[in-house]
Amino acid sequence: MDAATTAADVSVPLGEDYPEIRDSVRRICADFPGAYWRDLDQREAYPTEFVKALTDAGYLAALIPEEYGGAELPLRAAGVVLEECHAAGCYAAAAHAQMYTMGSVLRHGSAEQKAKYLPRIASGELRLQAFGVTEPTTGTDTTKLKTRAVRDGDHYVINGQKVWTSRAFQSDLMLLLVRTTPLDRIKKKTEGLSVFLVDIRECLGKGLEIRPLKAMINHNTTEVFFDNMRVPAENLIGGEGKGFRCILDGMNAERILVSHESIGDARWFIRTASKYACERIVFDRPIGQNQGIQFPLARAYAEMQAADLMLRKAAALFQAGLPCGEDANLAKLLSSDAAWHAAEACMQTHGGFGYAREYDVERRWREARIQQIAPVSTNLILAYIGEHVLGMPRSY
Numbered sequence: 532m533d534a535a536t537t538a539a540d541v542s543v544p545l546g547e548d549y550p551e552i553r554d555s556v557r558r559i560c561a562d563f564p565g566a567y568w569r570d571l572d573q574r575e576a577y578p579t580e581f582v583k584a585l586t587d588a589g590y591l592a593a594l595i596p597e598e599y600g601g602a603e604l605p606l607r608a609a610g611v612v613l614e615e616c617h618a619a620g621c622y623a624a625a626a627h628a629q630m631y632t633m634g635s636v637l638r639h640g641s642a643e644q645k646a647k648y649l650p651r652i653a654s655g656e657l658r659l660q661a662f663g664v665t666e667p668t669t670g671t672d673t674t675k676l677k678t679r680a681v682r683d684g685d686h687y688v689i690n691g692q693k694v695w696t697s698r699a700f701q702s703d704l705m706l707l708l709v710r711t712t713p714l715d716r717i718k719k720k721t722e723g724l725s726v727f728l729v730d731i732r733e734c735l736g737k738g739l740e741i742r743p744l745k746a747m748i749n750h751n752t753t754e755v756f757f758d759n760m761r762v763p764a765e766n767l768i769g770g771e772g773k774g775f776r777c778i779l780d781g782m783n784a785e786r787i788l789v790s791h792e793s794i795g796d797a798r799w800f801i802r803t804a805s806k807y808a809c810e811r812i813v814f815d816r817p818i819g820q821n822q823g824i825q826f827p828l829a830r831a832y833a834e835m836q837a838a839d840l841m842l843r844k845a846a847a848l849f850q851a852g853l854p855c856g857e858d859a860n861l862a863k864l865l866s867s868d869a870a871w872h873a874a875e876a877c878m879q880t881h882g883g884f885g886y887a888r889e890y891d892v893e894r895r896w897r898e899a900r901i902q903q904i905a906p907v908s909t910n911l912i913l914a915y916i917g918e919h920v921l922g923m924p925r926s927y
Contacts, residue, residue: 541851543843549611556612559584560619565891568622572749572894577701582626583655585612591629592653594784595637599649606784607846610791617795618802620891622898624750624792628660628698631788632706634781635726639769648704648728660698661705661731663755664778667694671911673708674720674775678757680709680727686761687711687727689738695905697752699741705729705755708778711771724774728766737761748897783849783859785906790842790859793866796899797835800873803892804828804880818880827876834872838865857920864912867902874899 547553563581571578585591593609595601609630616623633652636644636659651657669675678691689709699705705728712723731739738760744752769777805828808819818824842865845858874896878885885892903909917923 536851536853538848538853541847541853543840543847544607545843549608552608552611553615555588556590556615557619559588560616560621563621565620565889568620569888569891569894572888575745575749575751577698577751578622578625581621582629585616585623585626586629586655591626591655594630595633595649595653599645600653601649605846605850606787607843607850610788610842610846613788614791614795614798617792618798619795620799620895622749623795624789624898624901625698626660627788627792628662629658631781631785632659632662634784635706635768635777636728638780639726639773639777640728643765644728644768652704657703658698658701659704659706659728661696661702661755663693663696663699663705663707663729665695666692667754671908673778674724675714676708676710676724678707678709679713680711680725680762682711682764683761685764687764687767689727689757689760689762691757693755693757695744695752696741696755697750699731699753699755700743701751703730703732705731706768708774711774721775723772724778725771726768726774726777727762728768729760729762730766734760734762748894748901750901782907783845783855786859786863787842787845787849787855789902789906790838790845790862790866793863793870793899793902794835794839794842796870796895796902797831797838797866797873799895800870800877800892800899801828801832801835804873804877808880824880827872827879831869831873831876834865834869838862838869841865857916860907860912860915863907864909864916867909870899870902 589602590612592601593604593612597603613623613627633649636648652659664673666676666678680687680689707727707729709725710723711725714720717723738758740756742754744754746752808824809817811818842862845855845862848855848858877892878896881890881892884890914926918925
């Protein structure tokens with residue numbers, strides 16, 4: 532759309548948009564039933580076959596321009612892929628970073644970097660799924676991160692540590708945010724941060740150490756340690772000291788995409804619980820006949836529908852190139868809440884059987900909970916709304 536476009540010019544699709552994509556994803560997911568995911572969960576293994584199926588179908592290259600071998604689909608279409616995966620009972624979080632992490636290279640990389648990496652990411656030859664930002668002592672206070680990169684000739688030498696860096700073992704490349712200028716030498720705390728594209732294959736064992744981080748869900752997350760790791764200066768993305776902007780301008784897209792997963796989760800929980808409530812007979816009647824079962828599921832459905840509308844709005848604004856920070860954050864908040872409330876209702880509907888692994892409810896209940904915390908916590912979203920939307924004083 533042109534520069535004169537306003538929010539009033541944006542239309543939001545209703546109903547089942549992108550039906551061909553939805554049908555295709557459903558067919559892929561049909562090959563990966565609950566037993567597949569239960570086995571992976573038990574072994575804490577990576578869904579290699581599932582990721583390959585999405586890659587072969589071209590869906591992980593959905594947002595990469597056609598000139599680099601991608602599909603160049605709208606953000607909403609990419610989100611629909613993730614939504615349908617989760618609605619089918621699969622776990623697309625194992626692969627979703629391949630969709631959006633490349634955005635920093637696409638938007639801020641040099642022509643040479645784009646030509647070198649994007650076609651191979653699009654084809655699946657290279658996996659870019661590791662995103663090194665969070666540190667154990669600073670958490671969400673990103674500008675205070677301590678990992679340092681110091682220029683040494685045609686390389687940078689990096690020292691520090693990252694935590695909750697998911698899929699580092701399964702990635703060829705890692706997008707890494709570090710500080711190149713100390714905090715005491717800058718005017719604004721967002722200055723002096725830089726982004727590097729690290730070749731894990733080259734650096735592993737040469738200043739780079741990756742350790743598995745056992746967690747409540749099978750998220751393949753890790754701790755990453757840097758000890759005088761050398762990275763070529765040509766792997767700097769977007770210029771030295773410009774890293775915070777590189778990361779920040781991808782956050783709306785990330786929040787919109789992962790919100791689709793929450794909508795898919797909510798759909799799965801509500802469908803699964805409603806079916807069980809109709810079939811489970813206690814005291815000579817279906818338990819779904821009881822308002823104590825009906826009402827939480829009905830409310831969860833209402834919350835899901837409302838969240839879905841906000842999500843569609845955020846995606847439409849993003850696609851039109853209009854400001855969508857408020858909408859992306861609201862979509863993330865509402866969709867994660869809807870998914871969690873649906874998860875709770877589903878677990879309660881199943882009672883004791885909700886804890887039985889063969890029903891998949893407990894596993895998906897655990898998986899849905901992470902959306903309240905990552906990639907941004909609900910409290911930080913509320914703080915954003917309070918300050919930037921409602922005009923109240925900054926709370927942190």
